[in-house]
Amino acid sequence: MGIAAPAAVLFLSSAAPAPHVADDVLMAEAPPSDFAEFGLFLDAAMTRPAPRVTPYELNSALFSDYADKARFLYVPVGKTIDYREEGVLGIPVGSALVKHFGFTRADGSMDMIETRILIHQADGWKAYPYVWDAEDRTATLKKAGARLDVVGQDDRGVKLALGWKVPNVNQCKGCHAVDGELTPIGPKARNLSGETGTRNDLEHLAALGLLSGLPGDPPHMPDWQDGHVPTDARARAYLDVNCAHCHNPAGPASNSGLFLSWETPSGPAIGIGKGPVAAGRGSGGRLVGIEPGDPDGSILLYRMDSTEPGVMMPELARTQRHDEAVDLMRAWIEEMTP
Amino acid sequence: MTRTLFAAALLLSASPLAAKTLQVTPGDDPYDALQTALIEAEPGDVVHIAAGTYALTDGLSLDVDDVTVRGDGPAATILSFKGQTGAGEGLLITSDGVLVADFAVEDTRGDGIKTKGVDRFTADNVRVEWTNGPDAQNGAYGLYPVESTNILVQNSEVIACSDAGIYVGQSDNIVVRNNRVSYNVAGIEIENSTRADVYDNVAFHNTGGILVFDLPNLPKGDGHSTRLFRNVVVNNDTDNFAPEGNIVAEVPRGLGIMVMANRNVHIFDNVLDGNDSGQIMIVAYARPYEDTDYNPLPREVVVRDNVYGEGGGAPAFPGGAELAAALGGAIPPILWDGAAAYRRGGETLEVPVRMHFDAPAVTLNVATAGDDRLGGMPSMVTDAHAEIEEPAPVVLPANQPGLSDEKALAPASD
Numbered sequence: 084m085g086i087a088a089p090a091a092v093l094f095l096s097s098a099a100p101a102p103h104v105a106d107d108v109l110m111a112e113a114p115p116s117d118f119a120e121f122g123l124f125l126d127a128a129m130t131r132p133a134p135r136v137t138p139y140e141l142n143s144a145l146f147s148d149y150a151d152k153a154r155f156l157y158v159p160v161g162k163t164i165d166y167r168e169e170g171v172l173g174i175p176v177g178s179a180l181v182k183h184f185g186f187t188r189a190d191g192s193m194d195m196i197e198t199r200i201l202i203h204q205a206d207g208w209k210a211y212p213y214v215w216d217a218e219d220r221t222a223t224l225k226k227a228g229a230r231l232d233v234v235g236q237d238d239r240g241v242k243l244a245l246g247w248k249v250p251n252v253n254q255c256k257g258c259h260a261v262d263g264e265l266t267p268i269g270p271k272a273r274n275l276s277g278e279t280g281t282r283n284d285l286e287h288l289a290a291l292g293l294l295s296g297l298p299g300d301p302p303h304m305p306d307w308q309d310g311h312v313p314t315d316a317r318a319r320a321y322l323d324v325n326c327a328h329c330h331n332p333a334g335p336a337s338n339s340g341l342f343l344s345w346e347t348p349s350g351p352a353i354g355i356g357k358g359p360v361a362a363g364r365g366s367g368g369r370l371v372g373i374e375p376g377d378p379d380g381s382i383l384l385y386r387m388d389s390t391e392p393g394v395m396m397p398e399l400a401r402t403q404r405h406d407e408a409v410d411l412m413r414a415w416i417e418e419m420t421p
Numbered sequence: 422m423t424r425t426l427f428a429a430a431l432l433l434s435a436s437p438l439a440a441k442t443l444q445v446t447p448g449d450d451p452y453d454a455l456q457t458a459l460i461e462a463e464p465g466d467v468v469h470i471a472a473g474t475y476a477l478t479d480g481l482s483l484d485v486d487d488v489t490v491r492g493d494g495p496a497a498t499i500l501s502f503k504g505q506t507g508a509g510e511g512l513l514i515t516s517d518g519v520l521v522a523d524f525a526v527e528d529t530r531g532d533g534i535k536t537k538g539v540d541r542f543t544a545d546n547v548r549v550e551w552t553n554g555p556d557a558q559n560g561a562y563g564l565y566p567v568e569s570t571n572i573l574v575q576n577s578e579v580i581a582c583s584d585a586g587i588y589v590g591q592s593d594n595i596v597v598r599n600n601r602v603s604y605n606v607a608g609i610e611i612e613n614s615t616r617a618d619v620y621d622n623v624a625f626h627n628t629g630g631i632l633v634f635d636l637p638n639l640p641k642g643d644g645h646s647t648r649l650f651r652n653v654v655v656n657n658d659t660d661n662f663a664p665e666g667n668i669v670a671e672v673p674r675g676l677g678i679m680v681m682a683n684r685n686v687h688i689f690d691n692v693l694d695g696n697d698s699g700q701i702m703i704v705a706y707a708r709p710y711e712d713t714d715y716n717p718l719p720r721e722v723v724v725r726d727n728v729y730g731e732g733g734g735a736p737a738f739p740g741g742a743e744l745a746a747a748l749g750g751a752i753p754p755i756l757w758d759g760a761a762a763y764r765r766g767g768e769t770l771e772v773p774v775r776m777h778f779d780a781p782a783v784t785l786n787v788a789t790a791g792d793d794r795l796g797g798m799p800s801m802v803t804d805a806h807a808e809i810e811e812p813a814p815v816v817l818p819a820n821q822p823g824l825s826d827e828k829a830l831a832p833a834s835d
Binding site for chain 2: 226227228230246248251252253254256257260262263332335337338340350351352356357358359360361362363364365366367368369370371382391392393398399402
């Protein structure tokens with residue numbers, strides 16, 4: 084959120100980070116106030132990961148008001164991730180997932196907003212949000228979350244004035260929960276098997292010795308933005324990463340009976356011909372989740388189109404309309420045979 | 422013996438010895454103060470919200486077991502969400518053994534207080550209200566336990582929900598008693614739930630007073646075993662303001678009690694008066710659906726020993742006026758669609774629906790659920806005398822929060 088300063092200056096002006104990941108800090112009951120104490124990065128700007136901290140990307144990613152994200156995965160010495168065909172990979176105790184949120188500047192550096200960490204402790208996953216100061220020097224723990232005024236831009240470079248919501252630790256669980264237990268969402272085999280940038284993240288993790296059991300043909304979910312992919316697959320990939328963390332039979336929206344994960348067969352469970360249950364005014368007067376051939380008769384599109392609390396979906400982490408996704412959903416529903 | 426003593430000692434040391442009270446008072450950043458207290462509370466603690474109005478811009482959440490959130494009374498401690506810009510509800514509870522008491526939640530953009538997947542939740546002397554009165558833009562549910570077990574909602578008031586004031590969905594073992602619900606589309610709704618006692622409530626000026634529904638395509642289906650008794654369900658006369666698409670948008674203005682699908686529902690010792698569309702309506706779920714486990718028929722409904730005043734004289738559903746005219750100016754206390762068969766895939770299944778009515782009842786003689794309700798020839802019901810065993814009274818666990826000994830749960834009916 085500040086002016087870019089040479090990393091070296093920042094490095095000297097702040098506490099020297101630990102040369103190695105501080106496993107004891109990661110495993111401590113209380114998280115540190117200063118994110119740097121985890122020792123997950125070599126520089127104060129947190130662009131250069133420490134050893135065993137690996138950047139990764141998802142084939143399709145959650146929309147967060149057009150913010151850019153940088154993701155990192157840490158696996159402690161002596162442990163490896165167990166490959167799993169479905170669901171989140173078997174990430175061992177001691178590991179951590181880090182996600183920076185910000186907007187990329189013209190020079191390619193990131194204007195930081197917040198950094199979130201998921202830590203796999205012996206008694207389960209813990210989630211904590213850290214907020215960067217105005218000069219991007221320090222990221223400080225904010226357990227109760229925060230609302231920040233952030234200036235960002237959308238994918239076309241149009242400036243956005245955002246009331247950015249940093250989630251509180253309970254709201255982390257609002258998305259990251261399976262049967263009420265905190266869990267990561269993104270690192271699933273099918274969402275890491277794409278050629279993002281120059282590499283396949285699953286193969287890369289295996290090559291680094293951080294992932295065991297990788298088969299020759301892992302499942303693949305496409306990049307929802309890839310125009311070469313059929314609309315149906317793009318739409319389902321988008322719904323999977325943006326909706327299915329709540330809308331699954333063990334998730335926070337299980338009571339809706341609307342299940343939007345990649346593996347859910349097409350039918351009433353994804354909303355086709357399905358009436359709402361607890362939508363209230365979120366129905367917008369439409370009768371079913373998806374009315375094939377009729378986007379404007381579909382609650383799903385109405386709620387993605389809205390930015391009004393109580394109507395919009397997802398409920399959290401979005402204040403802007405995701406225009407490109409709404410267009411995709413419209414095309415998808417139009418293509419369906421009534 | 423030694424072993425037992427040792428275990429008891431351990432149990433004592435594990436329980437919170439010094440439960441503390443976290444004080445929240447009105448201040449500059451009420452959201453931060455309240456949410457921080459709700460995060461930092463430990464099992465056994467009380468979060469006390471002092472009298473005052475708290476203007477909140479975001480939804481609150483509680484995820485710590487065995488916490489009490491208590492105000493200084495529903496007229497004194499007011500959580501106002503008029504300026505809410507995020508989250509789907511006012512207060513979301515995802516932990517077990519929580520008691521909320523003595524405060525008000527006003528003007529949330531979505532639901533008021535929701536519990537999801539919890540055990541042992543009690544709401545006592547809480548008010549949830551949309552202060553602008555009935556409006557389709559109001560939140561859907563006031564007090565909203567869902568996918569939960571051991572629910573106690575008592576001594577509370579809910580006003581002007583665009584769906585149901587007190588809505589218990591996909592839950593088990595439920596007591597809803599001594600509440601006042603008014604100006605909601607549905608006063609109280611028990612949906613896809615099992616074992617519910619709903620008694621001593623007053624439902625007035627809603628579109629419909631009390632509903633017991635069962636809907637398809639939900640994780641928990643086959644709702645059954647509900648008792649509605651000693652409720653006062655009067656003057657439900659608010660136009661339906663639910664957004665279309667929601668099932669309650671089908672409730673006609675002026676209905677007392679409505680059963681849709683569901684089974685083993687016992688309606689007795691209630692007072693019903695001033696419900697223009699009818700006192701009690703019992704119908705099948707009539708929309709199309711794909712759910713091979715679902716039975717859209719109401720079955721085993723007992724209606725007995727209620728007191729009926731005026732009602733059914735101005736039914737606000739299609740064909741209602743003609744029906745009332747044909748029946749001498751008002752439809753009788755019980756209106757049943759009469760469906761005893763439903764379709765699953767290509768076949769039509771007939772089931773014994775078994776009804777017990779002790780008051781005048783008219784059936785629309787709908788052959789199969791989903792058929793036009795006005796397609797049959799109505800007639801009076803003369804043979805609804807099935808013997809249907811009443812469910813045992815709901816018993817809540819001894820450690821249900823806020824369940825004091827002197828307020829005994831309802832006795833078994835005679």
